[in-house]
Amino acid sequence: EAGVAQSPRYKIIEKRQSVAFWCNPISGHATLYWYQQILGQGPKLLIQFQNNGVVDDSQLPKDRFSAERLKGVDSTLKIQPAKLEDSAVYLCASGNSVSGNTIYFGEGSWLTVV
Amino acid sequence: AQSVTQLDSQVPVFEEAPVELRCNYSSSVSVYLFWYVQYPNQGLQLLLKYLSGSTLVKGINGFEAEFNKSQTSFHLRKPSVHISDTAEYFCAVKGRRGGADGLTFGKGTHLIIQP
Numbered sequence: 001e002a003g004v005a006q007s008p009r010y011k012i013i014e015k016r017q018s019v020a021f022w023c024n025p026i027s028g029h030a031t032l033y034w035y036q037q038i039l040g041q042g043p044k045l046l047i048q049f050q051n052n053g054v055v056d057d058s059q060l061p062k063d064r065f066s067a068e069r070l071k072g073v074d075s076t077l078k079i080q081p082a083k084l085e086d087s088a089v090y091l092c093a094s095g096n097s098v099s100g101n102t103i104y105f106g107e108g109s110w111l112t113v114v
Numbered sequence: 115a116q117s118v119t120q121l122d123s124q125v126p127v128f129e130e131a132p133v134e135l136r137c138n139y140s141s142s143v144s145v146y147l148f149w150y151v152q153y154p155n156q157g158l159q160l161l162l163k164y165l166s167g168s169t170l171v172k173g174i175n176g177f178e179a180e181f182n183k184s185q186t187s188f189h190l191r192k193p194s195v196h197i198s199d200t201a202e203y204f205c206a207v208k209g210r211r212g213g214a215d216g217l218t219f220g221k222g223t224h225l226i227i228q229p
Binding site (some may be wrong): 003004031033035040041042044045047048055056058091093101103104106107108110114 | 118146148150155156157158159160163165202206208214215216217218219220221222
């Protein structure tokens with residue numbers, strides 16, 4: 001079974017530029033999550049989707065971050081304009097009731113803002 | 115709302131010695147509990163989870179953890195560590211109710227295995 005796929009793995013941009021990350025969850029997983037992991041910290045939930053609807057985006061900085069999951073499968077996370085403090089790993093994860101409440105993570109997209 | 119406290123940011127231990135990584139949580143609702151491991155430049159891999167039943171759960175790579183409801187703890191243990199166990203370990207909780215049920219993580223514990 002294929003895992004959670006993310007791209008790109010690494011990205012370096014200048015502040016005020018924009019960037020987009022893509023995620024394809026495990027097949028059949030209805031729930032998709034985006035997490036932000038700053039160096040030396042635990043991951044922090046940014047947004048949770050159930051199929052193509054948003055369940056929780058309370059910690060998403062909506063002035064610069066946006067995310068969509070239009071067809072209920074893959075998802076895109078966008079940052080515009082980027083700030084230096086957005087340098088982090090962006091982790092996509094997925095799960096469903098069949099996975100026994102377990103959430104599976106992708107390898108992450110590493111963003112450096114200079 | 116939930117919160118997770120990992121009491122040690124770093125734990126150095128000699129190879130083949132036992133280790134315990136401590137985790138305490140706070141929640142207003144019942145939770146599921148997880149330990150994840152993160153190797154350098156990689157994503158998070160599930161080590162083990164507590165959903166219900168026996169409070170002692172066994173995971174991959176010889177790790178185990180014990181859920182203690184009265185102390186709201188979920189400490190991770192391994193009787194004999196190997197160099198390959200060097201990694202960052204994260205404790206996490208997830209609300210049992212449906213809806214917004216993303217994981218809440220602790221800050222992580224860096225396990226350093228010394229030869």
